Amino acid sequence: MSDVKPLIEIRQLERTYAIGAEKVRALRGVDLTVHSNEYVAVMGHSGSGKSTLMNVLGCLDRADRGTYYLNGINTTRMSEGQLAHIRNRQIGFVFQSFELMGRLSALKNVELPLIYSNIPFWKRRRMAKDALVRVGLGGRIGHKPNQLSGGEKQRVAVARALVNQPSLLLADEPTGNLDTTTSDGIMQLFEQLYEEGQTIIMVTHEADIAARARRVVRMRDGQIVSDEGPTRQTPQQTEGVGR
Ligand SMILES: Nc1ncnc2c1ncn2[C@@H]1O[C@H](COP(=O)(O)OP(=O)(O)O)[C@@H](O)[C@H]1O
Ligand SMILES: [Mg+2]
Numbered sequence: 001m002s003d004v005k006p007l008i009e010i011r012q013l014e015r016t017y018a019i020g021a022e023k024v025r026a027l028r029g030v031d032l033t034v035h036s037n038e039y040v041a042v043m044g045h046s047g048s049g050k051s052t053l054m055n056v057l058g059c060l061d062r063a064d065r066g067t068y069y070l071n072g073i074n075t076t077r078m079s080e081g082q083l084a085h086i087r088n089r090q091i092g093f094v095f096q097s098f099e100l101m102g103r104l105s106a107l108k109n110v111e112l113p114l115i116y117s118n119i120p121f122w123k124r125r126r127m128a129k130d131a132l133v134r135v136g137l138g139g140r141i142g143h144k145p146n147q148l149s150g151g152e153k154q155r156v157a158v159a160r161a162l163v164n165q166p167s168l169l170l171a172d173e174p175t176g177n178l179d180t181t182t183s184d185g186i187m188q189l190f191e192q193l194y195e196e197g198q199t200i201i202m203v204t205h206e207a208d209i210a211a212r213a214r215r216v217v218r219m220r221d222g223q224i225v226s227d228e229g230p231t232r233q234t235p236q237q238t239e240g241v242g243r
Contacts, residue, residue: 013066044219092161151182
């Protein structure tokens, strides 16, 4: 049991952006291993490569060097279509700016990922409703984004991210647009999801938000410069940890 397969295994990942003749090395040799049901915060100054890393982890973007195994599958040389499939099945993404469809109700927003997975209408409804209940928004399913508070919008976004039961929840500054009290509510929700077994990787530059995670990874200039807190190596080792 000493080598449980990690959920995420990244080795020497590099991502360079080219704008005209200028090159920005956003990731320069990142190694990271994350096991199922870890709760990781990624910290670092603006421009340190946090979002670039999240986008690669979420298969929204591809590294140009190194390898990324997700659930034992090498994503590095996948086609756009294969990446989209992985994204839809395995990844839930939450953004600072919520990214909801303004003209659609909370329920329809949460249903969207299910439409792409060809799930029948009645089942979609049920799954979307269940996800909204899970994030505490059972009473707001017919509301449109402009009829919801910031915290409620982010809960809708979390429900949408979870509706496909992804193996990985990624959140890039999920509380960046929220006041302290509302942020606290979202962090309580993440705690609940973590306790229910969800794997979470969250970017934040706020220390008190990062302190809610079980493990903190710090980035600087496209590299990981520290990695603190329990890493989940084997199930035996983690019994009773953080519960
Ligand atoms: N789409 C892009 N095109 C060109 N450069 C980018 C792009 N996205 C990010 N960068 C650059 O890559 C570096 C890392 O950015 P980013 O990953 O967004 O950092 P963070 O999320 O930590 O603020 C920065 O120098 C940024 O300007
Ligand atoms: Mg960013």
